[in-house]
Amino acid sequence: MRKFLTAVLNVRRAGLTVLMAVAALPGSAFAGFIADFPPTIELIGVMTGPPTQVEITVQDNGDVGPASGVASIVVTLSDNLTTVVPAFSPGTSDPITITGTRIDGLNSFSVGLTATDTAGNPSSALFEFDALGRLITVPEPATLALLGLGLSGLALTRRRSH
Numbered sequence: 430m431r432k433f434l435t436a437v438l439n440v441r442r443a444g445l446t447v448l449m450a451v452a453a454l455p456g457s458a459f460a461g462f463i464a465d466f467p468p469t470i471e472l473i474g475v476m477t478g479p480p481t482q483v484e485i486t487v488q489d490n491g492d493v494g495p496a497s498g499v500a501s502i503v504v505t506l507s508d509n510l511t512t513v514v515p516a517f518s519p520g521t522s523d524p525i526t527i528t529g530t531r532i533d534g535l536n537s538f539s540v541g542l543t544a545t546d547t548a549g550n551p552s553s554a555l556f557e558f559d560a561l562g563r564l565i566t567v568p569e570p571a572t573l574a575l576l577g578l579g580l581s582g583l584a585l586t587r588r589r590s591h
Contacts, residue, residue, distance in 0.1 A: 466546075466550065467489070467544070467545070467546060467550035467551055467552035468487050468488060468489035468544040468545070468546050468550075468552050469486075469487070469489070469552065470485060470486075470487050470542055470544055470552055470553075470554040471486050471488075472484075472554075472556055472564070473485060473486055475558065475562050477562055478534065479534055480530050480531050480532075480534065481530075481531040481534065481538075482528060482529065482531070483510065483528065483529040483531075483538075483540060483556070483558070484526055484527070484528055484529075485526070485527045485528075485529070485540070485542065485554075485556070486524045486525065486526050486527070487499055487502055487524070487525045487527065487542065487544045488522065488523070488524040489544075489546045497520070497546045497547040497548040497550075498519070498520035498521050498522050498546060498547050499520070499521055499522075499525060499544055499545075499546055499547075500519045500520065500546055500547045500549075501519070501544070501545045502514050502525065502527065502543070502544045502545075503542070503544075503545075504527075504540070504541070504542060505542060505543050505553070505555075506539055506540060506541030506555065507529065507540055507541075508538055508539045508540075509531060509532050509536050509537065510529040510531055510532065510538045510540050511529065511532060512528070512529040512540050513527065513528050513529070513530075514527050515527075519547065520547050527540075527542065531562075535560060536560055537558055537559050537565075538558050539555065539556060539557040539558065540555075540556050541553070541554065541555040541556075542554055
């Protein structure tokens with residue numbers, strides 16, 4: 430007997446709710462899409478010091494899909510920061526709080542993490558802070574592409590009107 434993975438997709442359009450049942454064989458591309466949700470990595474906050482501290486949580490609790498639990502957390506970058514990952518039981522769905530303590534209060538600092546769940550799905554995050562402890566944000570490539578497309582459209586419109 431074959432096992433089928435069934436997902437119910439709830440699509441709302443113009444006040445109407447449409448329910449659609451989708452079945453996929455285990456191992457198919459759609460089944461993998463539904464089942465492969467990596468752990469979440471979130472910046473909780475920056476506590477000004479001295480010393481400045483950063484708190485980040487890692488969790489695989491099923492908020493965005495089926496949870497399999499966190500298997501490992503690796504610190505991939507710890508620049509001007511002492512980063513501590515507490516001991517945890519592999520497979521836990523409880524939040525794991527990682528703390529980082531700033532070493533030199535005059536320079537910028539950053540931390541990078543990779544978390545993997547027991548199903549082998551990795552999730553990575555990089556948090557960079559300036560010397561004042563403010564998070565440095567970098568626009569995503571899609572945002573830059575949309576900005577470029579919009580500017581190109583304005584240039585074409587201006588060119589046609591003249």
